Amino acid sequence: MRxxxxxxxxxxxxxxxxxxxxxxxxxxxxxxxxxxxxxxxMDKFRELNLTITPGQKTExxxxxxxxxxxxxxxxxxxxxxxxGLDETIKTRFYSDEDYHVLYFGEILAxxxxx
Ligand SMILES: Cc1cc2nc3c(=O)[nH]c(=O)nc-3n(C[C@H](O)[C@H](O)[C@H](O)COP(=O)(O)O)c2cc1C
Numbered sequence: 001m002r003x004x005x006x007x008x009x010x011x012x013x014x015x016x017x018x019x020x021x022x023x024x025x026x027x028x029x030x031x032x033x034x035x036x037x038x039x040x041x042m043d044k045f046r047e048l049n050l051t052i053t054p055g056q057k058t059e060x061x062x063x064x065x066x067x068x069x070x071x072x073x074x075x076x077x078x079x080x081x082x083x084g085l086d087e088t089i090k091t092r093f094y095s096d097e098d099y100h101v102l103y104f105g106e107i108l109a110x111x112x113x114x
Contacts, residue, residue, distance in 0.1 A: 004098045006039040016058035016073045017105060020113075023067030057108040069113045072105025 001008040011017055022031065030048040037044065045052055052061040058071040080099045082090060 001101050001103065002098045003101065008101065011103065014060065014074065016060050017103065018055055018058060018060040018062045019070040020063035020066040021068040062113065064113065066113055069111055070107050071109040072107050074103055075106050076104040078102040
């Protein structure tokens with residue numbers, strides 16, 4: 001997650017997170033919007049008609065009818081260290097110094113949600 005993301009703002013204080021993987025093409029348009037618009041500027045759940053339901057093992061909600069769900073407990077956060085980065089990658093992907101923070105999660109539940 002890059003520092004600039006609203007998602008990072010939310011996850012940085014969280015104990016857990018969920019990953020909802022759409023398995024049907026129905027989500028193609030929603031994915032394109034969710035992956036390019038920020039939750040700071042719009043309520044993605046409402047505007048994309050995504051229904052959230054409680055997770056089974058975590059506080060984080062999951063997206064209903066999304067296909068495949070992972071519920072994870074955050075075990076480790078690792079901000080990317082620019083010192084160790086190859087210059088070409090730094091120039092190509094991080095010229096604005098908006099680095100990624102890596103989140104490692106233990107999978108507490110994995111199931112199909114249909
Ligand atoms: C296929 C795809 C993968 C993406 N992967 C990441 C990622 O790993 N980390 C990240 O910070 N942004 C990633 N993005 C970009 C964010 O989804 C995008 O900036 C989004 O608007 C962030 O929304 P937010 O501000 O509500 O978090 C990805 C976008 C797409 C389309």
